[in-house]
Every structure is written in C-alpha cells, then in structure tokens.
Amino acid sequence: MDPFSDPQAVARYADGPPRMVPGFAGLQRMATILLAERAPDEARVLVLGAGGGLELKAFAEAQPHWSFDGVDPSAEMLGLAQRTLGDLSARTRLHRGLIDVAPEGPFDAASCILTLHFIESGERLRTLREIRRRLKPGAPFVAAHFSIPKDDGGLDLWLSRYAAFAVASGIEPAQARNARAGLAQRLPILAPEEDEALLRQAGFGGVSLFYAGFAFRGWVAYA
Template sequence: MADGGDGAAQGHDLGSEHFLKGFSDPEVVARYAEGPRRYVPGFESLHRMTAILLAERAPKDARVLVLGAGGGLELKALADAHPGWTFVGVDPSAEMLQAAERLLGDHMARVTLIEGYIDAAPRSSSELGPFDAATCLLTLHFLKAPERRDTLRAIRERLRPGAPFVAAHGSFPQGAERDLWLQRYAAYAVASGADPEQAETARAAVAASVQMLSPEADAAILDEAGFHDATLFFAAFTWRGWIAHA
C-alpha cells in the first residue's frame, strides 16, 4: 500500500501505476524507509519472523530470491540474520535498487541486484529451481488476482521442491467492513507519526487503486499457484503474511 511496499513484482498489468512511479522519484526514494515503519505494524518483527521461517528449511548456505527488493530493508535484515546466505534481489526501479545497494554496504558481496520483474529472475532448465527460499514482502497487493497468481507461479518454478516461501502484503476483509479497515490503516500511520493529510491521501489512493483481496482469496491464490501448506503467521490491521512451500 502507499509508502509501504518493498518494490513491485510483475509489470505492465499493475493496477496502481501511480504508486509505482513514485519509486522512481528521488525524493520518495530518499525517505522510503520511513514509510513501512509508519504504515505496517510490526514491520521489523515481520522481517525477523521471515528470517526464522525461511531458516526452518533453508540450508546455511541458501540461495534466496527476494522479489520486490528495492530499498534493501528486507535484504539487509535477512543478510544480518544469516551470514551464510546469498541473495538475488529483483525490482523494476533502478533508483530503489541503488538505495538498496547503499543500505547493504558490505553485504553486497553476497547480493546480486536485478532490475526487472519476476521473469528477469534466474531459473533452471531442470525441474529443480535454483533457489532454496524466496520472499515477496509488501508487494503483491499491487497486482490484480490473475497477475498475482502468475507471479506466484513463476516464483514457485524457481524454487527447489519443498523450499520455503514467505509472502506478506495488504490483505483484509473486502466486504461491508472494507472502509473501516482502511480508516484503521490511516489511523495507525497517524499514530506512528505520519502527517494526517498524507495518511488520508494514502488511504484514499489505496481505496481507489490498490488491488486488495481478502485473506481467504490470497490463501487460495497461493494454492492455485502450486504452493503447499500455506499458513498464516502474521496479521496486523490491514496486513497479512503466509509461510508456504514449493
């Protein structure tokens, strides 16, 4: 959602292009790190939990795919937690990838950054994918359901059988209570220090443009994409996170 994403996943079918254009704005990129912490309850904890969940099945020398890697916050948290892992981070914004490189510092020795979408990520010619684990945090809500399914399927095809995958993004009831949840989204941001006018602008933009689904629909798409044992591990206001396996 607004000021909350770690980049973008797919490409030309995104339904919220005005959000994504902001990731190429130098001023937006410069203050990017402020957004997730204000709009996502438990943002740092989400990264710590992701590192723990991936490590349940990923080896100590795991190769990890990070889709929506721009900004580098997730990459840095995972690299700090697991010094033996190497990473491929993919994001369509060159500016955001430059910010990630600056943030990662010495960790860049273990990181390859690729400008593009999921199709730009390495894949294997065999049935065994090149990655031992993958993440896609605060990103998939930019995609409509069909593109979301295709992106998830492409991630799964790049994973070894049984490899862990963590997804977390905006996901909340889409019925009569939808507006109430969006009000809570904005109220949390204000309570966390966001300018009230900016928070209201973000709420209105999310309501009009971002491709939110219910948690039930999100879990179903993970299953349709070929992931197994999808389990909800994170729920905080308008955000949900799942651990699943290829």
C-alpha cells in the same frame, strides 16, 4: 510521478514501512525464522520486490552465509537497496524488472514482502507460479502485503485503521489520509481467502497465516 521513481520519495522510503506497517521489524524477523527453518546454512534466496533493501538487509544480517537475488522494477529503488546494504551487497545480485528477470534458480527459499498487493490477481497468480517454479521442492516462501476482508464496509474500515496507525506512528494526518485514498483507488487488494487460494493454485502447499497487522497479512507456504 510513480513514487518508486521519484528521487525524493525514494530517499524517504526507509522511514515509511516501520511507521505504516504494524510490527514491521517483527515481521522481518519472523520471515527470517520461517525461511531458516528449511533453508540450508548457505541458502540461495530469491527476494521479489527487493527495492529499498530493507528485508535484504534483515535477512543478510541474520544469516551471514546466505546469498541473494533481489528483483525490483524500479532502478531508483534498486539503487537505494545497494546503498542500504553497503558491504552486505557482496552477497547480493540485483535485477531490474519483474519476476521474469529472476534467475532460474533453483532457490532454497523466497520472499515477497509488501509487493504482491501492487499486482492484479491474474498476474499475481502467474508471478506466484514463477516463484514456485524457481524453488527447490519443499523450499519455503514468505509473502506479506495488504489483504483485507471484503465483508460490508471491510475495506473502508481497515484502511481507516491503517491510516490511524500511521498517524499514531508520527505520520502527518494529511499524508495518511492521502495515502489511504490512494490505496483504495490504485491497489487491487484481495481478501485473505483469495490470497490463500492463489498460493494454492500456484502450487504451494502448507499455506499458513503467520502475521496479521490491521490491513496486512502474511503467509508461509512451501514449494
């Protein structure tokens, strides 16, 4: 079963990223700061991969006048986002599906955190172009996901480090090993230079790395 449709896995989701993504809370704070640099006080923000609601909640708590459109293909994860947001959901509209169900905007800012690594490179480029098309000129976009150098042994080494970090954060070793094996088999992970090239091909400028945590990278770019 898809873990994002498994009720038990969804119920445990919020515990995962803080223990498996190095500096996860700091990543969210940095993303908020980078978006706020150019977004107005009453910004309308597009959040792709909004299931679970973790970044929606972080953004909404830090910026009380922002409003959000959150997009995710999993109904179960959108339900979790609704529960995570609580009263903050009054400023959020949730949409089930991929980028095509997102409103046309134009948006003042956008984010896609821990999501693009699920998408094949060709579809990833289309997704980035659709995000870019929905943004106002100069609007900031923040993306963070698995991005691993492809030199000899790079993927295996960095995924091993990812698993070791998870174990050091309290994840059961067997669970961390299974997660590592599944990632290597399922995810179309790109190298950092490939990720940056896709952002530029999609029409973004000012592409800049702002976060690196073992197997993860994060960029800010501008429409």
